[in-house]
Amino acid sequence: MAGEKASVCVTGGGGFVASWLINLHLSKNYFVHATVRRPGDAKYAHLSAFEKASENLRLFKADLLDYDSIRSAVEGCVGVFHVASPVPSSSDTILNPQVEVIEPAVKGTQNVLKASVEAKVQRFVFVSSIAAVIMNPSWPKDQVMDETSWSDTEYCRTTKNWYCLSKTEAECGTLELAKGSKLDVVSICPSLVLGPVLQSTVNTSSLFLMRLLKGLESVENRLLWIVDVRDLAEALILAFEKPEAEGRYICSAHMIKTESLVDMLKSKYPHYNYPKNFTEAQQELRLSSEKLQRLGWSYQPSKDTLFDSVQSYHQAGLLD
Ligand SMILES: NC(=O)c1ccc[n+]([C@@H]2O[C@H](COP(=O)([O-])OP(=O)(O)OC[C@H]3O[C@@H](n4cnc5c(N)ncnc54)[C@H](OP(=O)(O)O)[C@@H]3O)[C@@H](O)[C@H]2O)c1
Numbered sequence: 001m002a003g004e005k006a007s008v009c010v011t012g013g014g015g016f017v018a019s020w021l022i023n024l025h026l027s028k029n030y031f032v033h034a035t036v037r038r039p040g041d042a043k044y045a046h047l048s049a050f051e052k053a054s055e056n057l058r059l060f061k062a063d064l065l066d067y068d069s070i071r072s073a074v075e076g077c078v079g080v081f082h083v084a085s086p087v088p089s090s091s092d093t094i095l096n097p098q099v100e101v102i103e104p105a106v107k108g109t110q111n112v113l114k115a116s117v118e119a120k121v122q123r124f125v126f127v128s129s130i131a132a133v134i135m136n137p138s139w140p141k142d143q144v145m146d147e148t149s150w151s152d153t154e155y156c157r158t159t160k161n162w163y164c165l166s167k168t169e170a171e172c173g174t175l176e177l178a179k180g181s182k183l184d185v186v187s188i189c190p191s192l193v194l195g196p197v198l199q200s201t202v203n204t205s206s207l208f209l210m211r212l213l214k215g216l217e218s219v220e221n222r223l224l225w226i227v228d229v230r231d232l233a234e235a236l237i238l239a240f241e242k243p244e245a246e247g248r249y250i251c252s253a254h255m256i257k258t259e260s261l262v263d264m265l266k267s268k269y270p271h272y273n274y275p276k277n278f279t280e281a282q283q284e285l286r287l288s289s290e291k292l293q294r295l296g297w298s299y300q301p302s303k304d305t306l307f308d309s310v311q312s313y314h315q316a317g318l319l320d
Contacts, residue, residue: 005056007031008240009077009121011070011112012084013059014044016203017127017193020233021081026052028237035062035073035084043201064108071115079240080116082109083127085170088163089204097162105166109174117183124178125239126187128171130225131164133189133250134285144286147189147248175248186239190232191225191252191287195305196312206318209309212262213319215273220281221259225252228305235297242295249292253299261306268307272319 008025012018013034025032029052036044039061047053062069064084074080085105094100109126116124135151150172156165171187178185193205202210212219235251256264259278266274289297313319 005029005031006079007033007077008079008081009033009035009060009074010081010083011035011062011064011073013047014041014199014201015083016197016199016206017190017229017232018081018083019046019198020195020229021083021236022047022057023050023198024230024233024237026050026056030056032057033060033073033077034058035060035070037061037063043199046198046200064104064111067111067115070111071118074112074115074119074121077119078122079125080112080121080123081125081127081236081240082112082174084108085127085166086163087204089207091160091162094162097160097165101162101166102169105170106173109170110177113174113177113183113185117181121183123184123186123240124174125236126171126174126185127236128174128187128189128248129163129167130189130191130250130252130287131161132168132171134287135159135161135164135168141284144288145250146288147250147291171248186245187248188232188235188239188292189248189250190227190235191250192227193229193232194226194309195229195231196308197316197318200316202318206309206313209306210313210318212258212275213265213269213272213310213313216275218277218279219258219275221257221278222281223255223257223283223285224261225255225287226302226305227251227253228300231297231299235292238292238295238297245295249295250287250289251292251297252287252289254302254305255286256302261302264303265306265310268303269310272310 060073151168
């Protein structure tokens with residue numbers, strides 16, 4: 001799909017996932033149009049330090065709810081990677097779910113889709129989440145979850161799980177619209193994304209891991225599904241470059257309980273202030289990324305993801 005030096009657009013360029021994706025695109029000689037909300041802000045300084053950024057990276061000021069700004073950013077691109085979305089750290093801190101989460105995710109995605117159709121983009125890669133897969137109470141307990149499972153929007157609403165609701169509505173709407181247009185859409189549903197940070201700000205999933213190093217008294221011994229941000233960036237490019245890619249793909253590498261994750265970290269970094277107690281949580285869900293692996297995706301060992309994460313937080317002074 002990608003000719004030499006094809007242009008692609010990445011929305012939410014300053015974020016955790018998008019930064020790695022842009023870096024990988026640049027290393028593969030793509031021209032990148034990255035959207036950011038406040039060009040000139042120090043939070044985007046890392047982007048211009050990427051190799052080949054001076055020649056091949058252009059920042060566009062765009063907000064997801066401002067159609068014209070998005071339209072300018074996607075012009076001339078063969079691929080659009082829609083990564084931007086609000087990622088709240090907890091539902092409790094959201095005062096107005098419609099304004100803070102749902103609208104930027106759902107209306108914002110419609111804007112990026114519409115702009116992509118108008119600009120005659122060839123493939124639209126949407127970053128969804130397992131949040132759009134796993135909130136499905138009617139899924140049989142003994143069955144591994146795959147891409148046929150959709151989170152139940154009514155269930156998300158009644159449990160006030162606004163992030164899951166936003167990702168489900170945005171992804172569902174994206175795939176629906178694709179059916180009636182010439183735009184080729186592929187969506188990737190990552191689990192909890194960890195790995196080294198390139199950006200100077202702290203994103204929600206990295207914060208989750210940082211908290212485990214910073215003196216929580218007690219945590220739930222939950223089953224976690226994790227994927228490395230570098231492997232996710234590879235998956236997104238695979239979804240763009242492989243002509244046979246279609247529909248949605250779960251992107252998750254490892255299933256690990258919180259206590260085992262903490263034990264793994266302790267073996268390498270014994271001096272952090274780890275949780276003292278773990279309370280057991282009831283969870284039986286299993287997920288499969290087989291479809292993505294059949295497309296050629298592979299992933300690194302969980303140790304590399306976790307150790308490299310902590311090293312990067314330390315280097316960035318985020319643990320002081
Ligand atoms: N991290 C995970 O564990 C995880 C797991 C599954 C799926 N995902 C998905 O991956 C994507 C990236 O997540 P991330 O972890 O990289 O989060 P992040 O670092 O918080 O990045 C989110 C980006 O979205 C942008 N954004 C939010 N609202 C916007 C708006 N109204 N207009 C323009 N940009 C807006 C933010 O821009 P500013 O920089 O201007 O704030 C930021 O760059 C999201 O779609 C998320 O749902 C993440």
